[in-house]
Amino acid sequence: MTRLLLTRIMVVLTLTFGTVYVGWRWLFSVNWHNWWIAVPLVLAETYALIDAYLFGLTVWRLRLRGEPNPAPAGATVDVLITTYNEPVEMVMATARAAQKISHPHQTWVLDDGARPEMQRAAEVAGVGYITRSDDWIDRPRHAKAGNLNNALFVTEGEFLLILDADQVPDPQILDRTLGYFDDPKVALVQTPQWFSNVTDCDPLGSQAPLFYGPIQQGKDGWNAAFFCGSNAVIRREALMQLGIVGYVKEVETGVRQAMRAAQRILRRTARTAGRYGAPTVRAVESVSAALNVANKRLSDGDDLSSITWDFHRAVDVASRSVVQEDMAAIEADLRALTDLPVEMDGELGGVIVDEVALDELSRREFSPLGALESVKALVGAVDVDRGHEAQPLLPLATISVTEDMATCMRLHAAGWASVYHHETLARGLAPEDLGTMLTQRLRWAQGTIQVMVRENPLVQRGLSLGQRLMYFATMWSYLSGFAAVIFMLAPVLYLVAGVLPVQAFGMEFLQRFLPYIIANQLLFAVVGYGVKTWRGQQYSFALFPVWIRACWTATANVLWGRPLGFAVTPKTRQGGDSFPWRLVVPQLIASLVLVVACVIGVVRLWTGSSSSIVGTGVNVAWVAYDLLVMSVIFKAALYRPTPQPSSPQSSAPQPSTPHSQED
Structure with a gap:
């Protein structure tokens, strides 16, 4: 209870300080003259605040379960x-x-x-x-x-x-x-x-x-x-x-798609039905009405087979009502064919047809009975067996x-x-x-973004508000790659070119920013008491190329069908002993740019090109923090596991001890 109380206190403090800071940023400190970097920066800070709200909401209800009930003896x-x-x-x-x-x-x-x-x-x-x-x-x-x-x-x-x-x-x-x-x-x-x-x-x-x-x-x-x-x-x-449930939804989707296509056919047919007389118009109207009824029943959750059966019967009744009319049109067509001026050309060994008469025949409008039958066939052709699976x-x-x-x-x-x-x-x-780890993280991120694009939890029926936000919180976290790029670019622009995205980098800024960032770190310390959380914070930032790639590839897969593939995570080391430069190129470039920018910023302050000691100091500290966080990727690239005498899989597992509630 003490831990939960402290957690909630730190959540309130973090979100209060964060809201004050980001609110001040939007209202009073955005440098609109440099809007092209000022707006992205304040958006990135807003993203981070929303992330803090979602994290705070998550840990607000920490549930520490006690001993489970004994397993039921008969459970198979x-x-x-x-x-x-x-x-x-x-x-x-x-x-x-x-x-x-x-x-x-x-x-x-x-x-x-x-x-x-x-x-x-x-x-x-x-x-x-x-x-x-x-x-x-x-x-x-x-x-x-x-x-x-x-x-x-x-x-x-x-x-x-x-x-x-x-x-x-x-x-x-x-x-x-x-x-x-x-x-x-x-x-x-x-x-x-x-x-x-x-x-x-x-x-x-x-x-x-x-x-x-x-x-x-x-x-x-x-x-x-x-x-x-x-x-x-x-x-x-x-x-x-x-x-x-998934099967029923899949079939319902197929029926809805077929009904939408049928609706388009009927709308086109209705425009010409009047040429065939009142019975044909009434038939098309009755089928359209039956289609509307079927759509409503589908939305109301009626039995799918009953809906399609009743619709088929309505089409049959409508079709029979125009058969007589259609037969008359067919007979007229046959008479037109019979009346065509045709003669045999003995020398050429072929048939000569009057082209004017043939052109007149091609312009004739035939009855819409075929359209009605097409509508019926469309709805009846839904793959209820899901033969594609x-x-x-x-x-x-x-x-x-x-x-x-x-x-x-x-x-x-x-x-x-x-x-x-x-x-x-x-x-x-x-x-x-590192390569195996990146493959694993990319797949996790891609899968999460796929779910967000296909089935956004914020609009899913059946989920409580808390559940929607819990799923969305995880999905939202994978957008951090874009914010990380802005958080690196802003100090570089200030130190190198004096581009100021924030109108105040003095004490007014620090008075609002420092309480927010300190409370945020204390929140992690309280929530993660007894466990190491710093590594996770580092990778949230340092893997920005992976998160950006995942967002792009997963969205392209869902919206445009671009292949994504499934990479099984290898369980043994894949790389050699050489440094995997190829895997860390984006982070390496970013780190070099940050270091160079820091040097240039100090030189500009020394030579008088920059007059703000606080502004330069804040941005140098910002760069130092970015480099500290980024360093984990280079440690990972250098990491070589110590060979173990035997694999943990080769020995019988030992019984584990339940985690204490402090873990």
């Missing part, structure tokens, strides 16, 4: 270990550890690589082996989500424990998590991801103690704890419900390269609850080189 569980191309021994170490889980269960290896050696190893160990069926050939595979969706229709357990190939489970993992499912509304229990090959300095920022701690606990307080793809137990019933039901979301967030958001929107259990119950392998 399938342990699903997903793999694609990871080393067979690594996968089998996880599988053998999974076999030792104390609660009764069935262990399965889901091999998306369909490797014979993987199958043989699983069979020898007595572990279930599942790979894709032939139904997936020449159809979208949907990466890990598709692998899990395929397994859902092969297994039968009431609950699913999902593990990545390297995440060695504790024997007590089910005993410590299944008890939460006594609440029939709970669909998901997520536990932390903890990595055994990470050093104390954690140069690659893999452990994420701020996320797997205060942030997840805060989201848990809003019933918005995230599914993180591994080390989680999920209720099968909840996933299957998502699959059914391997399975009609896809319980785990396939709209993103990170299936976990999208699936969890849909679970919450459907009324299910989630739990974050703050206890390390599986131990995995983190990336061991």
Whole structure:
């Protein structure tokens, strides 16, 4: 309670000081003469304040759960270990550890690589082996989500424990998590991801103690704890419900698209129907009215098959009403054909048709009966079997390269609850080189942005306001790359060219800025008491090229269909011993520019070209902070893991101790 009280006090102070500062910036200190940098800078500061509001809201409801209930004795569980191309021994170490889980269960290896050696190893160990069926050939595979969706229709357990190939489970993992499912509304229990090959300095920022701690606990307080793809137990019933709802929505979307196309056809037909008499006009009007009724019933949630059946009947009735009229037109057409002046040309061996008469025939208008039948065929042709997919039901979301967030958001929107259990119950392998880490972070960011563009949580029905903001907070954080560029560019412009984006860099500025930044850092200190949060703050800034690339590529994928791909994170070191210059070029250029700007700024002050000691001092300090934060990327590039005598996967996992509430 003391920690929560201190957290809330610091949230109030941070947001109060931040609001005063940013409000002052907008109202009194924007240098409109240099608007081209002044406006982007104040927008970047506004972005940071909104981020602070979202973070403050997250930790306002820190939920520290006590001991879970005992696991129900009769609960049936399938342990699903997903793999694609990871080393067979690594996968089998996880599988053998999974076999030792104390609660009764069935262990399965889901091999998306369909490797014979993987199958043989699983069979020898007595572990279930599942790979894709032939139904997936020449159809979208949907990466890990598709692998899990395929397994859902092969297994039968009431609950699913999902593990990545390297995440060695504790024997007590089910005993410590299944008890939460006594609440029939709970669909998901997520536990932390903890990595055994990470050093104390954690140069690659893999452990994420701020996320797997205060942030997840805060989201848990809003019933918005995230599914993180591994080390989680999920209720099968909840996933299957998502699959059914998704199927219905997909079919409804197809019907709506067909109805919109039918509406366009009917509008065109209505413009010429009068030429065929009153019966034809009435037929087109009746079909249009039936289409409007069908659309309304669809919006009201009526039975889909009943809607389409009634619409087909309305089209049939309308079509019969114009058949007689249409037959008369057809007979007239036949008579016109019969009356064509045709003669045989014996010398040429062909038929000569009067071109004037043929041209007159081509101008004739035929009846709209074909249009009515086209409308009927459009609605009837909706792919209710979803033949373009391997399975009609896809319980785990396939709209993103990170299936976990999208699936969890849909679970919450459907009324299910989630739990974050703050206890390390599986131990995995983190990336061991910068390139692998960047690949992993890029995929996470791309998947998150895909979800934001496709299914923005702020407008999703079924989510509470708190849940919407919790999902949006994570998505919003990946926009920080654009703000980082502005935060580096502004001091460079001032130090090099004297371009002033802020009208006041003196004490008036410091009196408002310093309380805000100090309160913000104290908030992190209180929230992250006992854990290291600085590394996460560094990477939020230093990976600005990754975040910008993710925003662009994910948006282009959703809006314009540009391929994105799915990169499996390697579990072993990929780079050599040389410095990976190619991976840090943007950060290296930015750092050099910042250093040069700092030197120029000091020289300009020394020579009298700049007269503001406070302005230069503030911007030099700003540059120093940027360089300190950026330095983590170079430490990561230089990092070489110390070879270990044996892999953590090669030994049996030891029981873990629950985190204390101070963690």
